[in-house]
Amino acid sequence: MLTxxxxxxxxxxxxxxxxxxxxxxxxxxELKVIDYQKTPLSVxxxxxxxEQLGGDVQQMLRNNEAEYAEKNLAEAxxxxxxxxxxxxxxxxxxxxxxxxxxxxxxRPPEQVLHLFxxxxxxx
Numbered sequence: 001m002l003t004x005x006x007x008x009x010x011x012x013x014x015x016x017x018x019x020x021x022x023x024x025x026x027x028x029x030e031l032k033v034i035d036y037q038k039t040p041l042s043v044x045x046x047x048x049x050x051e052q053l054g055g056d057v058q059q060m061l062r063n064n065e066a067e068y069a070e071k072n073l074a075e076a077x078x079x080x081x082x083x084x085x086x087x088x089x090x091x092x093x094x095x096x097x098x099x100x101x102x103x104x105x106x107r108p109p110e111q112v113l114h115l116f117x118x119x120x121x122x123x
Contacts, residue, residue, distance in 0.1 A: 003032045004112070005041070005049075005096040013095040016106035019113060020097060029099075040089045046082045049096060052103035057081040059105060060093050067091055 004020055007013045017033065024031040041049070050057055057078045061068060067088050068074070073081055085091045095106040097115055104115040 001030045001032055002097060002099040003034060004106075005034050005036045005092065005094065005098075007037060007094045008035060010094050012107060012109050015109035016095045016097065016112045019106075019109055023113060036092055036094075037089045040086060041092070043082050043086045046085055046092075047078075049098070049103055050078065050082065052098055052101060053096070053105065060085065060096075062091050062093050065091055 002020060002024055004013075004017055006017055020031055023029070046060070050060060053059060057076070058074075058081075061073055061081060061084075063074070065088075067084070068091060071084050073084055073091070076084065093105050093107070095109075095112070096103055097106055097112040099115055102115055104111050106112040
């Protein structure tokens with residue numbers, strides 16, 4: 001199953017969701033949509049996402065949010081950064097799509113197709 005961590009108020013997230021809906025329909029894949037602001041991720045879930053993204057916690061953070069500067073997250077280690085995201089979900093970069101143990105950030109939105117194509121090429 002393909003999962004997207006989505007913010008419906010974000011235009012890039014909506015674009016990525018539309019791309020994934022089309023790709024999933026074309027490839028008969030199920031798509032799970034999680035509004036991470038309504039259903040915040042735990043530190044454990046965020047740790048898994050970090051591993052799936054390749055281990056750079058800064059790419060998961062929205063550095064343009066006031067809380068990023070307030071919490072001095074530019075220098076944060078993984079543990080502190082992930083706790084900050086768990087405490088303040090709007091700090092999570094969006095959207096993030098996951099499939100078969102891998103994840104990508106959909107910026108630009110078309111980036112989500114790279115994950116889908118990589119996975120589908122192995123089927």
